[in-house]
Structures are given as structure tokens and as C-alpha cells.
Amino acid sequence: MQDSRNPVINIDSEKFKELGHQLIDQIGDFLAGINSRAVTTGESPAVLKARLGDRSLPESGESPDKILAEARELLFNHSLLNGHPKFFGYITSSPAPLGALADLLAAIVNPNVGANILSPMATQIERQTIRWLAELIGVDISYGGILVSGGNMANFTAYLTACKVKGMRSQNGTDSQERAFTVYCPKTTHTWIEKAVVCFGPGAEALRWIDVNASNQIDTQMLEQTIREDISKNRKPMMVIGTAGDVSTGAVDDLKVIASICKKYALWFHVDGAYGMPAAAVSSHSHLFEGIREADSIAIDPHKWLYSPLEAGCVLVKDPNHLTETFSSHPVYYNFNIEDGPAGINYYEYGLQNSRGFRALKVWTSLQHLGRSGYEKLIGEDIRLSQQMFSLADKHPELEAVSQNLSITTFRYVGPVPDGRKMNDEELNHLNEKLLNLIQQKGEAFLSNAVIKAKFCLRACIVNFRTTEKDIQEVIHIVVREGRELLKIISA
């Protein structure tokens, strides 16, 4: 009788160690030299496709040594490196090296954190991670939640919960009154909300985009007035979304006032803190988040400002029973709940996923590695560097500093053109868009953009523990140097 299959897929223990040691050594070297690489190679998709080769599925197998060598070469030499000290685009952090090791460990044990019985210790670690995240941002530890893939999923999970709790979703799905429900959010809200109302109901017409004030915060008077108008028209206001660090400028809404409006009209109060929420742990900035303890739900992304490798998002809910009321189901073949006791969480009942990976481990390891004070220091430094960038842009005669909140600075290149003439806004928008593309293409630094009051701005978001003051000075230098060059070409 056969007692061993010896399958090719099962690399034996000695070979596994050899491959692993080699790979870790190479990763160590890659990390040690990351500063001297380009942020991105700027290669076109066509070039990359050609580099990869337009092969059909291989018929037979290849050696792991060769495959890993190729994968390493492709990724190290042809990727955009968000771990580079001059990567400031969108909101993707430098990933914590310990988090990467945690991901490897999680993949090897491979617990399915959908059910307690399938992931006994991983479930407890996820539970502790959720509690620590609540402590980090200063809400009560009775908040419960779940780790998800990122900000969109965290916000969707909260949104669906609000729909259920506020009666837009009946036990069996939609409500016949669904179209009467309304949702309120500042104009700065991330695009997830549009997907949510369209994909989950009640539809795009239900969304009330509320204007923002000069500081890019929701106009709370306008918010209350709009809610009242809807009530007078027999609409059913359901939820208000406050943003704690808007994606373009980092502005934090007045959460305290939103909380009191939500209380007055019995509305669900959701805070999208996917980016900015960790700054509540920084004592100089915690006042910005006053009111957060009233939130019914909060999105916070460890893969943004807690430096977890992708993917890690999290939703926290004031009454965790609301999650199970929304997502729980009990198919007959799930023999999960028996004798698990109150600590035996089945996470499939807390969100949309069924089988779930062990995302919590990389977050849990970093929370312990840094501790609360370590995060306060790192996040505080990112904020300080962003303020420095704003101040350098503000002092430079060829730059216009536009905004600075949390760790996001926006600014633009303003010339002058070689003949000394000042450009109008249309010309400046055109110039800065070209400038951004050029800088991204060249790969010395990576910025993204924000459009603020019709101005096309360069935008730097620092969620990067490798960035130093020198990098900030160099980025300003790069922008000015490239801006001048571009102007010369345009004006020639």
C-alpha cells in the first residue's frame, strides 16, 4: 500500500529551508539598497508584457529555484516601490518588514479565520488586534469589528450594517421603502460611497453631497438643513458619513458636531478614518478626532498609516451585535457554534467573507513591535515632515503651497515663464499635470495629484517611515528643476 505520494508541490524540508534562506537573504539586500533604486522604472505596459514573455500555460513544471529567481528579478527590478523613501503617492505606506514575515508565517499555518474551530489561535489574535486598534484610536474597547481587505471593504461593511440597523434592509433583503432612504456625506468623501449606494442601494439619487467649508470640512449647518428638508419631504435620513482624513487633503470633519446631529435625528454615524484615524494616537492631533467615541462605525486601514503590508483594512462597530445581525447565517453544514463560548467568534458572521485569511497577524506583530508610543512617534514624524514640505513650498518663489493637513501637503509649480509673465489658472493646471506625469515617469520621486478649488495640485502623502528631511528637500528640488525644464520646452 502506498504510504507516501511525494507530490512535486510539497517541497521537502531541507529544500524549503534552502529556498527560504536564499529568498530572505535577497529580500534583506533589496531592503538595504532600496534608497538607491528608482521609485519606479517608468516602463510601459507593452515593455513589461514583452519582458514577461507572451507564453502559454506551461505544460510541465519548472524548478522552484528558477521560478523564485525569475519572480524576484521581475518584482525587484520592474515594480513601483512604495517602500522607497520618496514614494508619496495616493495612500500606500512603506510596508513594515516584520509584517511581511508575519504574512509568510500566516500563509504557512494558513488558518481559515472564518470560523473559530478552523482558526482557534488566529481568531483570538484577530480579536486582540481589534481591541488594540480601538485602544490606539481612543474608543471604548467594547467596540468590535473585523479585518477586511482595505478601506473600501471596511466602509462597505459599515454601510451594509447601517442599512440593516436603520431598516433599509429587511431580514430577507431589500425593503419596499428602500428608495425613500437618504445618506449624507461631505463632498470630499472617497469614491467608495458612490459604489455603495449604487451596488447596495438605495441608488445614486439617495446620496446627499454636502458642501465643505474653507478648511475642507463638511458644512454642518448645510448638513442639518438638508436632513430637515428631507424629513419634511417624507424621506428617511439613514446615515451621515464623516471623514477623518480626506483622501485629497487630509482634512478631518468636525466629528463632534456630526455626532450631535446624528443623535438628534437618530441617524447612524459612520466615520471613514481609513487614512487619518491613526493620527488620533498622536497627542498633538488627538483633539481633531473629538467625537469619535460617538461613532456607530469606523473604518481604519492598517495598510495605510499603520504600515502593514497590503492588504489590511478594519471596521470597528460600537455594538458588535449589529455586525452579526447583518451578516450572520447558519447553513446546516456549519457545525461551528457548539461549546465555543462567548470568546469563540466565528468571523464569517461579522462580514461579507466566508473563508478568510489571517490578515490580523501582520497588524498584531507591528502593534507589539512599536507599541502605542512607537506609533505616536512615527506618525508624528510623518506629520512633521509633511509640514516641513509645506513650509519649503511656501517659501519657494516658484511654488505655491496650497494645503497641509495630517501628513498630506499639496502645492503647485507656478513659474515664472522665461519672459517673466504670470500664467493663468488654466495654463498652470496644464503645466502641473504635465509636470506630475514627468516626475512619475522619471522615477526619482512619486507624487500624485489633488484638484483643490479647480487648481490641479501636486500632492504628497507621507505614510512612510523611511522618508527623511533630506528626502523632503530633494523632492522640492526635483519639482522646481523639472518645472523649470518643462517651462523652457513649453515656451520654446
Ligand SMILES: Cc1ncc(COP(=O)(O)O)c(C=O)c1O
Ligand atoms: C478616506 C479613504 N477611504 C477609503 C479609501 C479606500 O481604501 P482602499 O484603497 O484600501 O480600499 C481610501 C483610499 O485611499 C481613503 O483615503
